[in-house]
Each structure stands twice: as structure tokens, then as C-alpha cells.
Amino acid sequence: MLDRIVEILPELNAAFFETLLMVGIGLLVALILGLPIGILLYVTDKGLFWENRIAKSTIGILVNLVRSVPFIILLVFLFPVTDLIVGRITGPLAASVSLSVAAIPFYARIVESAAREIDKGVIEAAIAVGASPWLIIKDIILPETKPGLISGLTITAISLIGYSAMAGTIGGGGIGDLAIRYGYYRYDDTVMITTVIVLIVLVQLIQYLGDFIAKTVNKK
Amino acid sequence: MIKVEQVSKVYNTKSGQVVGVDNVSLEVPRGEIYGIVGYSGAGKSSLLRCINILERPTSGKIVVDGIDLLQLSPKKLREARQSIGMIFQGFYLASAKTVFDNIAFALKAAGVAASQRKQRVLELLDLVGLTDKVNHYPAQLSGGQKQRVSIARALANNPKVLLCDEATSALDPSTTKSILQLLKKINQELGITIVLITHEMEVVKEICDTCAVMQDGKIIEQGPSYDIFANPKEELTKQFIDTVMNFELPAKLLKACKGTILQLQFRGDLASDPVVSDMLQKFQVSGNILHGKVEYIKETPLGIFIMELLGDTQEVSAAKIYLKERLKQVEVIQHAR
Numbered sequence: 001m002l003d004r005i006v007e008i009l010p011e012l013n014a015a016f017f018e019t020l021l022m023v024g025i026g027l028l029v030a031l032i033l034g035l036p037i038g039i040l041l042y043v044t045d046k047g048l049f050w051e052n053r054i055a056k057s058t059i060g061i062l063v064n065l066v067r068s069v070p071f072i073i074l075l076v077f078l079f080p081v082t083d084l085i086v087g088r089i090t091g092p093l094a095a096s097v098s099l100s101v102a103a104i105p106f107y108a109r110i111v112e113s114a115a116r117e118i119d120k121g122v123i124e125a126a127i128a129v130g131a132s133p134w135l136i137i138k139d140i141i142l143p144e145t146k147p148g149l150i151s152g153l154t155i156t157a158i159s160l161i162g163y164s165a166m167a168g169t170i171g172g173g174g175i176g177d178l179a180i181r182y183g184y185y186r187y188d189d190t191v192m193i194t195t196v197i198v199l200i201v202l203v204q205l206i207q208y209l210g211d212f213i214a215k216t217v218n219k220k
Numbered sequence: 221m222i223k224v225e226q227v228s229k230v231y232n233t234k235s236g237q238v239v240g241v242d243n244v245s246l247e248v249p250r251g252e253i254y255g256i257v258g259y260s261g262a263g264k265s266s267l268l269r270c271i272n273i274l275e276r277p278t279s280g281k282i283v284v285d286g287i288d289l290l291q292l293s294p295k296k297l298r299e300a301r302q303s304i305g306m307i308f309q310g311f312y313l314a315s316a317k318t319v320f321d322n323i324a325f326a327l328k329a330a331g332v333a334a335s336q337r338k339q340r341v342l343e344l345l346d347l348v349g350l351t352d353k354v355n356h357y358p359a360q361l362s363g364g365q366k367q368r369v370s371i372a373r374a375l376a377n378n379p380k381v382l383l384c385d386e387a388t389s390a391l392d393p394s395t396t397k398s399i400l401q402l403l404k405k406i407n408q409e410l411g412i413t414i415v416l417i418t419h420e421m422e423v424v425k426e427i428c429d430t431c432a433v434m435q436d437g438k439i440i441e442q443g444p445s446y447d448i449f450a451n452p453k454e455e456l457t458k459q460f461i462d463t464v465m466n467f468e469l470p471a472k473l474l475k476a477c478k479g480t481i482l483q484l485q486f487r488g489d490l491a492s493d494p495v496v497s498d499m500l501q502k503f504q505v506s507g508n509i510l511h512g513k514v515e516y517i518k519e520t521p522l523g524i525f526i527m528e529l530l531g532d533t534q535e536v537s538a539a540k541i542y543l544k545e546r547l548k549q550v551e552v553i554q555h556a557r
Contacts (some may be wrong), residue, residue, distance in 0.1 A: 125312035128272055129373065130301035131329035139325055143316040219357040220315045 004190040011178060016198065018092040019174035022099055022167065023160045029100035030107035030156050035149070037063065037104065038111025039137060047120065049133045063105040071163045074098055075170060095172030099160055107156045114148025115141055147218040154210025158203050165199075175199055221413045222248040222271060222381060227280030228437075229266050240266035241277070242437030248415055248430070250380075253407050255428035255445065256417040257460055263437035264417040268383055271415065272304045273297060285380050302330045305374030305412075309386035311366040313358040319345070319369050320354045326376035344372035348402060364395035371402065375410070382406065384416035388423060400426045421464045425449065425517050433457045446517045450487050450549065467511055469526060469553075479530035480556045481510070482540065485549035486523035495546050496527070503539040505531035526553065 037059060043049060044056040069077065075098045079089050082097040118141065126136045142149075165176020175195050183192025229241040241263045248254045258264045269275040271282060273289050282289045287300055313322045320341055327337045345351045348368040358366055367387060374382055384403070388396040404427050407414050418424065424431045424445055432442035433456055441454045449465065452458045474481070486495070500507055512525040529536045536556065544550045 119310065119312065121308055121310050121312035122314055124274060125306070125308060125370070125373075126314075126325070126329070128274060128301060128304075128306040129326040129329050129376070130298040131325070132298060135329055139328065140314055144314055146316060217316075219317075220359055 001190050004188075005194055008178075008182070008191055008194065012175075012194065012198065015173065015175045015178040015195075016202075019161065019164055019176070019202075022092045022096045022164045022172070022174055023157055025093075025096035026099035026103040026160045026163075027153060027157055030103035031153070034104040034107030034156075035111055038108035039115065039141065041108060041112040042115035042141070043133070043137065045116075048123070049127065049136065063108055066101060066105045067109070071098070071102055072166050072169070074102055075167060075172075090171035090173075092173040095164065095167035095170075095174070099163055099167065102163060103156055103160055106159060107152060110152035110155060111145070111149060114145040114152055117148060118144045147214040147220075150214040150217065151210055154206055154214070157206050157210070161199065161203060161206075175202075221250040221252075221285060222246075222254075222415065223281070223283040224267070224271065225281040225283070227267070227270055227277045227282065229263075229270055229275060230278040239263075239437050241270060243280075244434075244437070244439055246432060246439060246442070248413055250413055251407070251411050252429045253403070253414045253416070253427050255424040255431045256415070256434055256439075257419060257421060257424055257431060258417075258434035259419060262434040264434045265385055266437075267434070268385055268415065268417050271381075271383055272301055272306060274306075298329075302326075302377040303379045304381045304383060305371075305377075305379040306383040306385065307367065307370045307374050307387045309389045311358070311363070311370045311390075313366055313369055313373075315358050318355050318357055319350065319361070322358070322369055323373045323376055326373045330377045332377075340376065341372075344375060347375070347406075348372045362395075363391050364399060367391065367395075367399050368402065371399075371406070375406065375412075380413060382412050382414045384414060384418075386418055387416065389418065389420065396420075396423070397426070403427060421460045425464055425515065427518060429518065433460065446488070446520050446522065449515070449517045450485065450522055465513075465515060465522075465524060467513060467524075467526075469510060473510065474554055477510070477528050477554065478557055479508070479528040480536050480540070480552060481526060481528050481554040482543070483551040483553050484523075484525045484527065484543060484547055485551075486514075486521070486525070486547060487549070488520050488522075493546075495543065496525075498546075499539050499542055502542065503531070504535045505529050505539050529556075 041056065041059055044052040078098045078101060082089050082094045085097055086094045088094055122144065123136060123140060126140050164172065164174045165179065168174055168177030168180050175198055179192055179195040182188040183195065224244060224246045227241055227244050228239065231238045231240055244267055256264045256267065266275060270277045271284065284304060289297060289300055292300055317325065323341045323344055324337045327340055332340065345354060348371050350365060350368050353361060353365060388399050391399060400423060403414060406412050416423065428445045430442065431445040431448045432439045433454060435456050441457050448457060449461055452461050496507065508528040510526045510528055514521050514523040529539060533556065540550065
């Protein structure tokens with residue numbers, strides 16, 4: 001059994017970094033696009049300074065739309081887009097396109113609910129000192145939600161690891177791909193169990209790290 | 221300094237329209253401390269929040285320091301708000317910011333350069349007596365300290381007006397007192413006009429020059445605090461005054477008294493006149509003080525004494541008339557038996 005693990009090690013190593021790459025890109029895009037969308041969902045809500053029902057429901061519907069498509073369907077559905085962006089529809093880079101698309105609305109909703117935790121009075125106090133909406137977002141809303149933003153990123157990362165396994169089924173690469181190729185198609189239990197253990201350790205590590213950072217930045 | 225003209229605020233709720241503020245007009249002169257009292261739901265908070273347009277009035281006019289706030293563009297309104305500080309019952313400090321950054325935020329909002337912020341923040345902390353907490357987070361402060369930080373934040377841009385939304389309602393009595401002293405100091409030393417709302421008559425008694433009583437969105441009575449305390453007209457006002465001034469005699473004591481029991485009110489300088497001893501010398505009555513108290517309404521004494529008069533019926537009623545003439549406020553609590 002040990003021999004088998006040693007034998008698979010180079011491939012496991014490559015797969016591990018492929019997973020990290022896919023999840024990393026997904027997280028980055030979530031942060032760049034999901035965060036502003038989440039904030040926008042929050043500040044256009046009733047009683048806030050950019051209250052706008054039309055904008056709020058339009059963005060809300062779009063977000064729900066993407067979120068209601070099962071990931072594996074989204075993956076296939078986005079093939080043309082993936083082809084356009086990456087130039088191919090297999091491999092970790094291709095998979096990260098659909099992972100990113102899935103991560104954006106996922107993280108946006110987390111950001112929105114984290115922002116809702118802010119006492120409205122704190123925002124009101126900022127309005128009362130004459131702060132501009134932009135300054136309130138940058139200096140009040142973002143710092144106040146920081147612990148929530150970080151634990152949200154943790155949740156997103158872990159979900160993306162799960163999604164990346166699905167991307168493996170269509171040749172996306174990564175640990176999930178490895179598990180399916182050896183464990184599922186070839187009944188190689190050793191590889192299956194090894195990949196599962198690697199995934200468990202990875203998820204635990206991300207969760208622990210996320211919790212630790214969130215706790216450190218929380219001043220409440 | 222502040223002119224509120226026929227301001228109404230109507231809320232659209234699921235169960236229909238609710239009138240929060242009902243055609244209120246008031247004027248606060250420069251340098252005054254103006255108190256608005258009322259029970260919760262009376263509309264006093266809505267009214268206060270209309271003054272800096274945290275809530276836009278449905279109709280009416282708000283003029284602060286000569287500026288008609290409802291006519292301003294969003295940008296101009298933000299600038300105008302910098303000269304209207306506001307503090308709240310819930311303090312509302314940013315929990316992720318230190319004391320320093322919470323105060324500096326107000327300066328940043330006003331476009332004060334980073335290099336000048338530090339000195340101003342330290343000045344403000346000195347004013348509110350919190351220089352040692354500069355790097356603390358709000359979670360590490362007591363309620364009174366948080367309120368001091370929020371006062372410093374409200375004063376950061378040298379406002380002309382300070383609005384206080386139940387600023388002491390979440391604080392214990394001794395902290396309340398120290399915050400009120402601070403507000404008084406700010407009013408006197410910096411000349412800032414203060415409008416505060418409260419449900420505690422104690423607060424009005426302590427610092428307000430003028431007081432208005434609100435009920436169902438309307439101001440039902442207003443005037444100099446001293447007059448309101450000495451001579452309340454509306455039932456609700458009396459209720460509020462009673463929370464501070466009232467003292468009831470034990471039923472057992474009332475039963476045991478045979479003479480006429482009077483409640484005498486001494487206003488202002490009269491408190492130092494020997495009215496009672498004059499009366500006792502003039503008439504064939506003997507007096508017996510049952511209860512007495514002097515309250516200071518913003519440093520002016522208002523005394524209330526309850527005394528029993530014993531003697532011949534005619535002498536007693538003559539003494540009563542004499543007291544009424546000199547004191548104005550004499551009330552018979554119990555007639556002689």
C-alpha cells in the first residue's frame with residue numbers, strides 16, 4: 001500500500017497544486033468581483049444610503065440565477081465562455097473559469113449578510129458627521145465586516161475545493177480529478193483514501209487558518 | 221440658531237401611515253441647552269433626526285445657523301452636517317477602530333489632512349478626559365467612556381450645534397451625571413447650542429435652559445425649564461415633573477395629622493426669604509414641617525415644603541392667604557379635621 005502511495009506521489013503533488021491554483025483563482029475573483037457586488041447588495045437595501053429597489057432586485061436576481069444552477073451544469077454551460085477566455089475547456093485554468101463564476105455570487109451573498117450585522121446606528125453616526133458614501137464603505141463598512149469577510153472567504157474556499165472535484169470529472173485536474181480517475185474508474189482504493197485524507201487535511205487547515213485570522217481581526 | 225418650521229414626518233408602514241412628527245415648530249437660540257422630553261413613541265427622536273436630516277421631513281423647513289438644510293445638494297448637506305454634531309444612546313462607535321481612529325474618522329470626513337488630525341484628536345480627548353484610552357478599542361471601554369468618545373467625535377469639526385439622542389439613557393446615574401457635566405461644560409466653554417431628547421426629567425433639571433414636552437408627535441408645552449418645573453400646565457408635564465419632584469407622605473402620617481396640611485413652593489430667591497417664620501409670627505398658628513426638599517433647576521433653587529398648620533380655623537385660613545400672596549404656589553393637601 002505504501003508503495004502505491006509513493007508511486008502516486010508525484011501525480012498527487014501535481015494534483016494538489018492544481019487544486020490550489022483553481023481554488024486560488026476562484027477566491028481571487030470572488031474577492032475582486034463578489035465583494036463589491038455583496039457591498040452593493042447591502043448599500044442598495046432599504047434604509048441605507050444608496051437605497052434603490054430596482055438595482056437591489058436586479059443584482060439579487062442575477063446572483064440567485066447563478067447560484068441556483070448546479071455547479072456541474074454551470075461547468076458544462078460555461079464551456080463556450082471558458083473556451084473564449086482560456087482557449088481550451090480542460091485543465092485547471094479552464095476549470096477555474098466556472099469556479100470563479102460560481103464563487104462570485106456565493107461570496108457576494110456572504111458579504112451582504114456579514115455587512116447586515118453592522119449596527120445601522122454606526123452607519124448613521126458616520127452619516128451624521130458628514131461622511132460621503134464612499135468613505136463610509138471604505139472606512140466603516142469594510143473594516144467592520146472584516147471578520148465576516150474572512151470567515152466568508154474560508155467558507156468559499158472550502159466550497160470551491162468541493163466544486164473543483166466536480167471539475168475533475170470533465171478533466172479539470174486537481175485532487176478531485178485524481179480521486180475519480182484512480183479511485184472511481186480503476187477501483188484503486190489506496191489512491192481514493194489518500195486523496196480523501198489530503199482533502200480532509202486541506203479543508204481543516206483552511207478552516208483553522210480562516211478562524212484564526214477572523215478571530216485576530218475581530219475587535220468586538 | 222435652529223429653526224424648525226411646521227415640520228411633519230409621516231412614515232409609510234404596512235399598517236398604513238403613521239405620523240411621527242406632527243406639524244412641530246420650535247426655535248432654539250444660540251448657546252442654549254434645549255431639552256425635549258416625552259415617552260418613547262412620542263416622536264422626539266424623529267424630530268431630532270429631522271434636524272440634521274438623518275430623516276427627511278415630509279413637510280416643513282429646517283434652518284440651522286441660517287442654512288435651509290432641505291434645499292441643499294447631498295454634498296452641501298454633508299458639509300452642513302459637519303457643523304451639527306450628534307451623539308446617540310447606543311454610542312455607535314466603529315468597533316474595528318480604536319478611539320483615535322473613531323474620532324479621526326470625523327476629521328477625515330471633513331477632509332482634514334492626516335497630519336493635522338493627530339493634534340486635533342488629542343485635543344478632543346483631552347476635552348472629554350480620555351487621553352489615556354487613545355489606542356483602546358470600544359469593546360474595552362465602559363458605557364460612559366464610549367459616550368465620551370462619541371462626544372469627541374461629534375465635536376471634531378467644531379460644530380455649532382450638538383444633537384443628543386437619549387445620550388444618557390443607557391448609563392447609570394453617576395455616569396449620567398458626569399456626562400451631563402461634560403455637556404454643560406461644552407455648552408459653556410465652547411458656546412455650542414445643544415438640543416437633547418430624553419425621557420428622564422432629571423436630565424432637564426440638571427442642564428436644560430428650555431424644555432419642551434412632546435406627545436403624539438406634537439409639542440404640548442414648552443418654556444423655560446424653571447417655569448415648567450414650578451408651574452406645569454399639562455397633565456403629562458406634571459407626570460414628568462413628578463418623577464423628579466414628587467414625594468408622598470406616608471398614609472399613616474396623614475391620618476395622624478389633625479391640622480391643615482399645605483404644600484408650599486418657594487421659587488428662586490424666595491427660597492432665602494423667611495416667609496414661614498414671618499407667617500408664624502403674624503398669625504396665631506403653630507406650624508409643623510412634615511417634609512421638605514429643595515431642587516436645583518439648573519442651579520436655581522425650587523423648594524417644596526409640606527407643613528401642617530394648627531390653630532383656630534380663621535387664623536389658619538388667614539395664614540393660608542398670607543402664604544399664597546407671598547409664595548404664589550400654595551396647595552392644600554388635607555383640610556383640618
